[in-house]
Each structure stands twice: as structure tokens, then as C-alpha cells.
Amino acid sequence: MASVKRTLIVQTVIGAVALLVTVFIAAVVVGFLDAKGAGVGAAPATFWIMAAFAVAAMLGGFVVGARWMQSIDEAAREAHKSAWYWGGSAGMSVGGVVVILASLEQAATVSIPSFLPGRTDPAAYAATGAFAMLLIMLAGYAIVWAWWWLSRSRG
Amino acid sequence: MNNRLKVLRAERNWSQADLAEQLGVSRQTVNALETGRYDPSLPLAFKIARVFDQPIESIFSE
Numbered sequence: 001m002a003s004v005k006r007t008l009i010v011q012t013v014i015g016a017v018a019l020l021v022t023v024f025i026a027a028v029v030v031g032f033l034d035a036k037g038a039g040v041g042a043a044p045a046t047f048w049i050m051a052a053f054a055v056a057a058m059l060g061g062f063v064v065g066a067r068w069m070q071s072i073d074e075a076a077r078e079a080h081k082s083a084w085y086w087g088g089s090a091g092m093s094v095g096g097v098v099v100i101l102a103s104l105e106q107a108a109t110v111s112i113p114s115f116l117p118g119r120t121d122p123a124a125y126a127a128t129g130a131f132a133m134l135l136i137m138l139a140g141y142a143i144v145w146a147w148w149w150l151s152r153s154r155g
Numbered sequence: 156m157n158n159r160l161k162v163l164r165a166e167r168n169w170s171q172a173d174l175a176e177q178l179g180v181s182r183q184t185v186n187a188l189e190t191g192r193y194d195p196s197l198p199l200a201f202k203i204a205r206v207f208d209q210p211i212e213s214i215f216s217e
Contacts, residue, residue: 072181073179073180073181073184074180074184074195074196074199075180075181075183075184075187075188075193076183076184078193149183149187152186152190152192152193153183153186153190154190154192
């Protein structure tokens, strides 16, 4: 089991590095072609490179997560299931309160910092909301996961 | 559910890590089993019984 985890960690690091190197090379090529006036627009090319990067990174993360779940034992899996349901649900409930309050007219005057520095456009606020919800749910997940193990480590 | 895992392990002079390796689980899982705060699945219970060469009902009780 330990060797499976080690292999998975090594593959994950190699995959992440390969992805970053690919993005770097693609950016250099686009920059070079754009400077040469080869008709490659830097802005649309950046969008497509980042879109491909985002899809590859999230897909890779999902695959690594799935393989990690398969490599751990049943108690560790139970801890994650418990954290996913109870922690994730509790976090979502807290985030839900914020979502309801944000829908009130009074919230229109509240100044909310954007997740993306210097941007206050709708897409930036959508990303801020999604990221905030993700953080709250992850916090709930982490708390329940830690509680699950702590409560079972004492006799 | 109660179990005699700790006693059986001590009789054989095994550490939690030794038992974990034989069962193919983590040491933390063995600890959780021994404290009685985690009940194993049926396949793991059978595996435990095989490792200790005892029937399941002599290891686990309600």
C-alpha cells in the first residue's frame, strides 16, 4: 500500500511539472510568434492555453484523487466519506446563509473584496463567490476529517 | 462492538505496525479498531480472523 502511495505521489509531481513546463513552452512559442507578427493573437492564445491548462489540471487532480481513494484502506476512506458529507454539508450550510444574505437589497452597499486583485467585474465576483464557498466547505471537510480520526485514536 | 484485537496482538508480541502490515491497512486503522471506535467491514473482519487463526465470533462480540 505504501509503495502504491509513493508511486502516486511521484507520478503526481511529474505530471504537475510536465503540465507547467508545457504551459511555459506554449507561452514562449505564442510570445515568439506574436512578436514576429505571425498573426497569432496573444490574448486569444493565452485564453486557450489557460483553458487547456485548467482542464488538464482539474482532470489530473480528479484522477489522482480517485487513485488516492483506491489506494487507502477502508477506515481512511470512511473518514473521507464522513468528512465529505458532514463537513461539506455543514460548510455549504454556512455558505448558504451568506448567499441568502447577499441576495438582500442591503447587501448592495456592502463592499466585498475581490478574489482577483484589481478586478471588480462580474466574472471576478463570481470567481470570488465560488472560491469562498469552496474554502468554507473545505474548512468543514478538514474539521470533520480531523475529528473522525481523533475520536477514534483514543480508547 | 467489542473486540480482543489488542489482547491477541499482545499475545503474539506484535506491534500495531506489524499487524497493520499483515492486514494491509494503516497503523491508525489498527489503533481505531483496537479502541473499538471503528468496526471493520466483513472482508476485513475475515482477514483479521485469518491472521489470528481464530473464528470471527471469538474475536468480535456485541
